[in-house]
Amino acid sequence: MLDHFPFYLGLIVTILLLIMLANKLKVAYPVLLVLAGLLISFIPGIPVIHIDPELIFVIFLPPLLYEASWAISWKELWRWRRIISSFAFIVVFLSAMSVAFVANHFIPGFSLALGFLLGGIVSPPDAVSAGAILKFVKVPKRMASILEGESLLNDASSLIIFRFALIAVASGQFIWHEAALSFGWMLIGGIGIGLLIGWIFMKAHKFLPTDANIDIVLSIVTPYLIYIAAEEVHSSGVLAVVSGGLFLSNKRHFFLSSTSRLRGVNVWESLCFVLNGLVFMLIGLDLPEITAGLEGVSVSSAIGYGILITGVLIIGRILSTYGAVIVTLIARNFITVADSRNPGYKIPFVLGWTGMRGVVSLAAALSIPVQLSDGSAFPQRNLILFITFVVILLTLLLQGLTLPYLIKKIKIPNLDESLPEEEVYLSIRKQLATYALQHLKNNYSEELGSQPVLQLIARKWEDNSRIAEDVLISAECKLIYLNILDHQRQWLLNKNKVEEQLDEEVIRQHLLLLDLEEEKLKFT
Template sequence: MEAIQALWLLAVPVAALAVAAFARRAGLSAPLILVIAGLLVSFVPDVPHFELDPELVLFFFLPPLLFTAAWESSYVNLRQNSGTIGVLSVGLVLFTTVAVGYAAHLMIPGLPLAAAFALGAIVAPPDAVAAVSVARRLGLPRRVVTILVGESLFNDATALTAFRVAVAAAAGAGFTMLDGLERFALTTVLGCAVGLLLGPPMHWLRSRLRDPVVENAVTLVAPFAAYLIAEVLHASGVIAVVVSGLYLGHRAAESAAATRLIGRSFWKVMIFILESVVFLLIGLQLPLVVDGLSGYDWTELAWWAAAVFVLVVAVRFLWVFPTFYLGVWLSPSVRRKEQGVDWRGRVVISWAGMRGVVSLAAAFAIPFTTDDGRPFPGRDLILFLTFTTVLATLLVQGLTFPALIRRLGIAGHREQYMDTVTEAGAQHAAAKAALERLEEVLAQESAPVDETVVERLRQLAEHRQLKAWERLGGGTGPEGEEVPTATYRRLRREMLSAERRVFVQMRDQRRIDDEVLDRVLNELDLEEAALSRA
């Protein structure tokens, strides 16, 4: 029996990776396909129930997902858009909590206001994983993507704090609104302090290890350490993870090249696995959600689920547009910043409100009983409405999100062109500095340097100067002919493939050892990675 259970546990990540790989190969949104696959599998007879453990999600899945998103985010861009991000990640979450809570309390007979507020806090924070993946693939303007990423980084802290306050009030702990605001302020400040206190020592340690593997192992520990330390201190673990990730990501350029190469590949694989498993698990929760609804009328359930979903979507529109115009009217600095987001960008931001695993984890974390031993009011119903809201936002908004972007014609092609222009200018300046430094070093050499070595170094610097400029033409010249750098990359790849075949053949003939093969293949792979960068 234990062996069969172990096989089922293994089947979840294997199936998640297989479905995600199919979605990526077909050019589809992997999170949406995974949720649909989980739903379909949940209808198969004899498939066991996979309950989403809230502690597992909040400690094992959430920290690395948030940490990586923060690491890859631009601290400069987030700071420039901090006002808009704060209005969404704090103001919108609280507004959604209150609006959905009051509506659910009035709409559902017998649901106490505190429990209804718990539902509002649960469904308040969007998960931008699906939205951002589509946004980047379709080339949305950078500022829109920055706002969506920034909101998703910080809104979980607001929602989880509001959720804990509402659950405590519903369970009989006697929390008030003022208590909630004080707790939110305290946990946020302490979370920021933990992240800021943990980031510099982690960076100091990484910079002195001089071992790429160990340095990345330290980075792997960082999100879990930040979250655990913050939670032990009753601070916001989410904020601590985000702040430490932003700090370490901002200082990542000071690491060695090998550290960055290994880390980039490692985190891509890690996040791919975690996201795949999480979204598959969302779909697999259907049987557990339905089991506790025997006492409800399905017509009423369908009406309540539709009403909560529509309200969640409408509240986001009602918040995004008025707050934008209010900010522009009140502040000239906001007016200048908001020039990069027109009405189309605000429509995209408003529609990108897909909910995710944090909402489900919070719903499963609702206690079964109150402080006096009575069943927690409406727990099964809250779990059902959370599941239907997550599912509806992922499927309805997620499936229509790409079409909306194309229909609005908001893709940032001009921005991508300007990025290439500025990159070309930066490459030119850097190559010039490299050539000047080469001449300085050559003048200080005590012995003459082989001219072929010097010439090769000069050609490499000139190649970097030309590469970005030629990319402006899409790799072709004015008459459609292949530019020199494109020719160089194509021919060099053919040479690298030939070299690999020889090395593998020599290994198969026992003329070189596998360790030798690994070393030489690594050198060829690094060179091909540099070629593929173009």
């Protein structure tokens, strides 16, 4: 490991450079990272990378799911729960079933159980790729919410299919009532364990004498403990992490201090940034090992099978998306749905095109055992690995590179809020200032008359409450304000340098306030 340390260090630097290049080119960085991994893997003398599936499942997956759970809006998740559930469970199952029948019919030696195994592996779209693309294009809020919600749950549903198919291949039989009981336990047990451990950690944060550093470390430990505990009792670790993360995210303002929340966001963003970059680079680097394992089938034939399965997945997801819309339009006649308006043909097509595959698919494929319990080789393992890699690569290149262009070209109609976001922000700001000022006058009138600091705060709130609705800070004013903030920083740094007896911690506190002021400017 130490012999290859310079290589791994260089790998991280390469990842950072590629992500900066991707941002410059406005391309989803997973695409560049996978391609770069492929190119690097062909360089002579490069260490052969062996990806341990446990490394991805245990080290990478829990924190990535947990961070996504904290980032998503519970209100939006609940609002679009029906369409999200249909994408995360029904569409994933239909995709897996389509792959199973096509593989069974067209790929020699593939039983139906092996087809479902492959379908469970390649059925879940990757959330990171879609999220990276959506940074560069403007899409309706509902679409982003549906994609975020789907990404939280589809990994769990696909891994459940994968686990049952693995048992069927290994044992040669599939007992429906046992599968039903196991499925129920994976769902209920996973959600229950996640909520229980989340509740325990919430109490630990609230009642133990923690500080910001301890809170952040506890938050990093939480997803790992939830995932491992759930997997140990054979329930869904993915659902456990998602349910625990959603629970703690919804309660964050009741047990975490503002300092812990502010610092925690920065730590988690940096952690997941590195983890995502490493995962997609490792996918490309693993190609030589995957290709070397092909036996009994030519590379060209294996590539053809991969293209076939990719086509099934893309077409199946698009058809399923339109099917979900049709079902929703019919269901609105019998039940209350989140939005009964017809979304047209554009939004479903774009949703159907956001089907890039990634880390979970590769990890699941790698976790297939090399041998069965009787010592014989696991059937078609190497071919499944190769097909999975082809699916990941093709969906990232084909859909990942064309999705931004597609979104811009077809001009998706915005069916969400009628008011611009800036106007909504100013309205809430005025209402909040009015409420705070009234509360201060009603409950602290005597203190307000005698305390200059409270009078200063009151005047600030009065100014905020009098802001005209059409007053928005212009780009020119932002540049001027940013320039002033930069000069203030330079003044503080110079003062700290000149006055040797001045406590630098005081300077750092003022620098932090300037950083917060600059952050606030992004939302005005």
